Amino acid sequence: MIDWPIGIVLILVGFLIGALWASRKRVVSLKNWQSYLSNLHSPKAIVSHTDGRIFYANRSFIRLYDIDTEHGDFRMRSEQERNAIAHMLRHRRWPTPFIDVTADIRTSFSHKVPRYARFSGLPIWCKGKHAWIVSLEPESESVYSEPFVNDDNQIFRTVINSLAELVCFQDREGKVVGTNQAFDRFWKGREEEGLFFNTSEDIAGRRTQQSWTTNPNGDSCLLETSQTVLRDTDNHIYGTLSISHDVTNWHMMRQVMEQEIQARHEVEQQLKKHSNLLTSIFQASVDPIGIYTKHYEFLGGNPAFAEAMGSPHDDLEGELAEEIVEPEILAQHQKMDKPVIESGQTVKYEDLVMKRDGSMVWYELTKTQFVDPTDETSGVLVIARDVTERKATQQQLADAIMELEELSFVDGLTKVANRRSFDEQLVKMWHSHIREGEPLSLILCDIDFFKPYNDNYGHQRGDSALRKVADVFQHVIRRPLDAVARYGGEEFAILLPNTTESGAIHVAENIATELAAANITHEFSGISERLTLSQGIATVLPRAGQDYGELVSLADKALYRAKNAGRNQIAINNKELADAS
Template identity: 45%
Template sequence: MLRFVRRPAGLAALSMFPVAGQAAETADRVAHPVLLSVLIVTGAVVGCGLLVMMLLHLDSASFRRLHRILTDLPLAVAIIRRKDGVLLYANKRCCELIGVRKLGSRYLYPDDISAEMLCDFLRPLPYRHGFQNAPEALQLKPGFTLSLAVTGQPIRFKWQAAWLLYLSQPPQQPASSALLEQEQRIFQQVLNSLSELVYYQDRSGQIIGTNKAFNRFWRGRFSEGVMDDENMAASLHPLHTWTTAPDGASRLLETNKTQLIDDHGEVIGTLSISHDVTDWHDMQESLKQEIEKREITEQALAQRSSLLNTIFEASSDPIGLYNEHGIYVGCNEPFARALGFTQATLLGKSAADVLEPDKWEEFQESDRQVLREGKTVKTDDYVILEDGTPIWYEMVKTPYRDPTDGVPGVLVMARDVTERRMAEQQLADAIMELQEMSFVDSLTKVANRRYFDEQLRKLWHGHIREQKPLTLILCDIDSFKAFNDNYGHQQGDYALREVAKVFRDVIRRETDEVARYGGEEFAFLLPNTNPEGGLVVAEKVHRQLAAQGIVHAYSDVDDKLTVSLGIATVTPLPTQDYGDLVEMADIALYKAKAAGRNCTMVMTDSDR
């Protein structure tokens, strides 16, 4: 049997103190190593971060210093990533030498060079110790190859393995004797291709070379062709001398002598070139004689000119003269005012600059008849003056020839016919108005019955020749009498006009016609149209008239205005009459009304 013995509280508390002290001591022993480990790890991470930031800063600072050095270096320098040949940097000289472009922070090879090409070039070269003066030929553009000597060193650029490349052009080899001989032969060939007389001398005056033209002209008399230095020095201009050609003709030569200077600025000889200017001299003499003749002629024409000016000024009609090139050489003030100029400002101008382009083209056509065929041409011209006044001119163009130089031209005389043209226009308007009244229905503004009959007759004969189908649609407005009786004739006229607008919108082809056939009946003429085409038009009529929505509360068919359509299609024969087509369309319309209205019926030749 168990028994529980109660201890005094004080004794229990005393007995517990040793146990708590032991636990605390144990916890302290465990916590110190863990805290120490955390501190060590934290310090290591922070230290590594600071080290990385310091290395990045040092790398960035070192590259900035390197960039400043390499940018202005006269030698072409490039930094290329080793693994793929990507261009990481190029200085100014490199950009100029091979055409590198900089786009933002990126460097781009020229179009004919790729990173793969540079990678293939660098792959076999030793990376650890670098290389010197490796030859490379770059094809920068078609037909141009750049030879380079490349020196490379391995570097680390932004933590990547890269090549630091120095690009230079190999020194040019001195020209060989064979090359010099080739250049001399080419030089001599160039001289021989010239028609001028060429010879060159050394400093002592000894002739050391001539071309073929010189040899042919001075054959057997070279001493005559050599100009004395004293004579050349006494004249600041080219020397002109008369001599005799091999064929015995007298020729005038113009000679220019030029010093030959070497690369060090020393005179090594002279080059003399002679031109045959005989034709130029003869032309100058002829020009002098022509000028003298012109002066005499001008004096004789001065009186004629004053008489012509008197005639110009006395005429109230525009008069003008222009030569075959379209340059105005004479006019009076009315002529100049019609073109928007004064007499002083118009003379000397080109008609191409004064007239509108379309009007200039029109005038050129008539000018060609005047100048080439010598015809007199009458034309009409419409001009609006600066004050806005419209004027019609009747112009007469006639050919003339300048007595001083014989140059052909055009004489233009214009007459103001504005009043006559206005009367003609009023008469034409009246005729058009009469024609419109004869062929257009005054209420609906579509063709009337008279025009319909005339068009049907023309189309019928045309379709007999072409053997094409001709379609006629007769249209009747359903219950229109009830519409007039209940809404009144004024509203009925309004409805007819609205229906006619719908019909005009349905018709799209210029050859199609719509006409008021009589009262509330309309007709459509559709050339070269089969029954299927007629049905398409009929369906559009029903659809668009329904969309118009003209209210008709007194209709037996619908609460809106509707129509019945009869379609007839015939390929006419010479034995038939166009009345047959009208009769068939009338039968089809009757069938549509009998079928309940607001529908379409069709008849063809086979239905008769």
């Protein structure tokens, strides 16, 4: 199915091509008329029907009216003559020819003396406008300058014979009293066919008719014939003038245009039908769909989109985003829209939106650039999809993964051993040290003021801090049997086999030094501007029959003393298990 904007563009392109073709045809027609009129001795001009502007005038007409022809334009210098022509044509009905119209003209040779001439006009198309070919017939010999003062009948005959139209004069009884050469050539041997009106009809008015016939070549053609009543000086009818011209091309063009108009009408109806269907789907969609300019003026959107944007009403057209959307939310949209507007990229991201009823919905947004071909307006088209259920499923899956990680031996966040792994290693080391009689040390570490860190910097930075602390531990603890484990939350445990108390203190001091060098900012700590640790150390010589949990308890009490003493320090508990029991 063709998208409706593309259909409209195709229609406009077709219309423009047709208009250019028609304009070209009319320009060629004007050139032919110029070539034809320039060879005539009688005054002739092509004049606009609407405003009397002269499109072309031959030499006799230019001389008679003192016309300025600079830059290829024809303009009468006398305003009175321009008004006379305009007044004469104002009451003419195009395309009905006229003859025997008397007008006052004043030639370039005698502007002060009134001169009168009878005008006749033939309708034509010129430059895509209605126009007339205006001819002059003098009322007296004083109207024209040389060479038109002599032999008026011969001049008139020359003019009539020079016309391509079929001209026929009939007297009151309908008898043909004169024709031009074009009429004789066209109707040779069938002159009666060229008489479209008869004496039985009322000839008091002016009339026009069209009829199909054949030209001398045997081709069908459509003739349009206009008959005008001729009157003498006493206003008595003494005959008629019939002028016929071939309008076949015009008729065929009109038919083509009517077919094109009908086809366009049908296309418009289909587009309207499709548009209504798309509008119904658009409005009924539960997924937000909207469009706005690069200046964040809404061009449209369905109710779901209006609700997602936080609008109190569903109609967003013409609204400005800054008047509806919260500033921080609008700033986020503008940041995400920048590559769409500037480089035409398509972006996808997820966003959490609060609906009007207070419920929270996750949307997956797809944003693409649009450009209006009519005015090149650019903006963003947004299509959103409700992925709340998918996000819930993802969260459930993440929870399940976390549970699996807790059951495994590696902490998913810090990549060190987890609590389960620590417990197993402690049991193994405890029994091996009973056999070997070697000291076993444990360091319990707690990040100082970690809750304010999370609350103020966010959990993402909190997780990053935990990973950095774990990296410090792994950088300091290098022996193969040493074990670093995330004991819980922000607490870590370090098992140091075959390590004395002094060795454990040395390791704890190295950890504090390396953590300071990591320079992890903590503006919300109560003791430092950087992240710090409180460390509790316990060292024992394990003996058979004693519980390894006592080692953890001793280290925990040492950690408690370090925290109570002000944090960011190391506390020692060297009480042996035998005494502790």
